[in-house]
Amino acid sequence: MPARMRHARALALVTGCASLALAVSVPAQAAPRPTGTERAVLPAGDGWAAAEGSTTGGSAATPEHVYTVTDRAELLAAFEDAGDAPKIVRIAGTVHGNADAAGEPVDCAAYESDGYTLEKYLAAYDPATWGKEPVSGPLEDARAASAARQSAAVNVRVPSNTTLIGVGKDATVIGASLQVKDVSNVIVRNLTFEDTYDCFPQWDPTDGDKGAWNSEYDNLVVSNSRHVWVDHNTFHDGDRHDADQPRHYGELYQQHDGLFDIVRGADLVTVSWNVLRNHDKTMLIGNSDSAGATDRGRLRVTLHHNLFQDVKERAPRVRFGKVDSYNNHFVATADSAYGYTYGIGAESQLVAEHNAFTTGPRFDAATILKKWKEAPVSAENNYVNGRRTDLIAVHNAGVPDEQLTRGADWTPTLRTRTDDPRAVPALVGRGAGAGKGC
Secondary structure (H helix, E strand, O other): OOOOOEOEOOOOOEEEOEEOOOOOEOOHHHOOOOOHHHHOOOOOOOOHHHOOOOOOOOOOOOHHHEEEEOOHHHHHHHHHHHOOOOEEEEEOOEEEOOEOOOOOEOOHHHHOOOOOOHHHHHHHOOHHHHOOOOOOOHHHHHHHHHHHHHHHHHEEEOOOOEEEEEOEOOOEEEOOEEEEEOOEEEEEEOOEEEOOOOOOOEEEOOOOOOOEEEOOOOOEEEEOOEEEEEEOOEEEOOOOOHHHOOEEOOEEOOOOOOOEEEEOOOEEEEEEOOEEEEEEEOOEEOOOOOOHHHHOOOOOEEEEOOEEEEEEEOOOEEOOOEEEEEOOEEEEOOOOOOOOOEEEOOOOEEEEEOOEEEEOOOOOHHHOEEEOOOOEEEOOOEEEOOEEEOHHHHHHHHOOOOOOEEOOOOOOOOOOOOOOOOOHHHHHHHHOOOOOOO
16 A cells, blocks of 8 residues: 555544644554544435435444545555455545646647647548548557557546545645446545646547547546545636637647536435536436436436536436425526536436526526436526526526426425525535535
């Protein structure tokens, strides 16, 4: 186990969500059990993750399964050391996904294989000479090999029965994709997730009329997992804004996928008091219209008291799931790119109530809802710029060829509190995000 991943005697100095471990390393059996937020469990009745049992993460961890980590290698070692035993993994400082063995950041050149360079790739698949056929050949093989090397570094699997929590107010994960995959009982709190970027986007000439660049990696993915609580985190693209990226073949060189996706039969998830900002494809709940065999009866997700700030779309886009989205604040400033907020997808049953929207002067409230497939939706008591607004009526009047059906045919009961939506902007502004006293 790396030397810096230690079981430490914790002084009761609390900053943000996790007490800061300050002391020399001591034998594991002598380490005290942390208390407070590190051992917090999801409150009873707090969203879908409180149904059919409880979400406790690593709250029952024994002293030898409490870890403080400062880089990617230590994070992986903590997960491997504890396996599925209850564990508390505390991130102190900044962990880079794109890093060498010593934890130092590396750039995309570190992964390039088999003669790949972007310049060669662009020359090989220029639509003027390549045409509309799917890309293939040595440069695509080299891109795929390079991408596989990055994937091995970036994707980090989180085991069952884990509490992953940031120490203090500035614990950050940069360029890593946390995968809560095929597990259960996971809590993620008080972390900033930043700039999980793909060094090797693939050109797809068949994507749309003009072709498109497609990238991998979300900051956080919950896939085929149950009982997950994601609370008081911040998600954003750092300094690598999508809108600032170059265009190749006339299309944006897209290096980001989603910020936070919940997919492939995931179930019983509560997402509370997070900030998601400055991103394009923000959150999928359900990844495919053809996934009914795995997704029907699952993808039950609660979103409450989150801030979605200047996100273009998918906040969230929903398929199949019974999703309860209430007391969230959606901000679309005048100069930000905006497509829609809620995507109504195949067999979804979205309840969007008691939310607040703060927008620029030329914003069209009809675009808050977007119909992708026929599915019922409930949208009561939402406020746009301080005025109560019937989102379904406004949408149906403003988009006559895309009529939505009222009534999601279920009533959420798993709410610990419901705030007046007029108070939500102030409440969420004070309380949401990493370092906000969860």
